[in-house]
């Protein structure tokens with residue numbers, strides 16, 4: 661599906677600095693791109709340096725001021741380094757987007773302790789690490805115009821999802837963290853928000869859910885039948901939600917997770 665023009669003014673985020681973990685590819689890259697195209701200076705982080713370097717070159721080609729820091733959100737020291745690098749490069753940190761995630765399909769009875777722990781460490785601990793490491797910088801931004809944390813979540817845990825016990829537990833905890841930090845950090849001028857994507861076309865998540873190109877096409881058909889709006893989402897849909905959250909239009913929102921899934925999570929077969 662083609663991506664439409666942004667409904668937001670191009671300069672709506674001018675002067676802001678955003679750090680996006682997992683910003684080198686997929687949904688994270690599109691979030692970074694849209695924040696940048698709307699005027700923010702952007703820093704991306706991830707584990708694969710070449711991916712980050714290529715992403716920065718592509719962003720630069722579109723006129724976005726972009727910088728990268730290699731690191732793993734499971735390591736608190738790396739997170740401190742990422743937050744500090746954003747401030748060192750662009751002078752401040754206003755928006756933190758926690759998009760780094762890990763996932764795979766596994767029946768619970770076959771999932772190893774380390775497999776479960778790995779996904780919780782990337783998704784949940786990694787999100788806390790980044791929020792904690794960025795706190796002082798965000799607090800400074802909070803006292804001069806407002807700061808924001810966006811946690812990219814999922815809808816898997818609203819009910820229960822087959823072969824996703826690990827990711828469901830991890831994202832349930834992330835949603836809880838979004839609320840806790842919204843409560844505790846609001847008086848510092850730091851807002852929090854979650855964004856819970858449904859099935860998004862062309863992403864690593866979909867490839868893992870439906871390996872092989874035929875599988876993916878079939879899955880797309882099945883998914884579309886189970887989505888009230890009739891089609892899968894695009895990375896653009898998630899990115900535009902983040903632009904909205906970072907804009908003054910969302911200035912009175914905190915602690916809430918927005919579901920951006922075409923209605924998939926609430927869909928039940930007709931009786």
Ligand code: HXC
Pocket residue numbers: 761762763764765766770771772773774775776778779827864865866868869
């Ligand atoms: C069962 C698995 C497994 C699999 C890994 N493990 N893949 N168990 N089925 N398919 C187990 C390993 O056996 C090991 O446990 C433990 O998990 C850690 O695996 P490592 O490969 O050593 O970890 P690491 O190299 O750190 O990689 C982390 C990862 C990897 C999560 C496993 O997939 C990754 O880095 N992913 C990042 C990108 C990603 O997943 N993006 C999708 C996010 S989107 P043992 O016991 O053997 O030591 C998304 C949307 C929903 O989440 C998608 C639905 C599927």
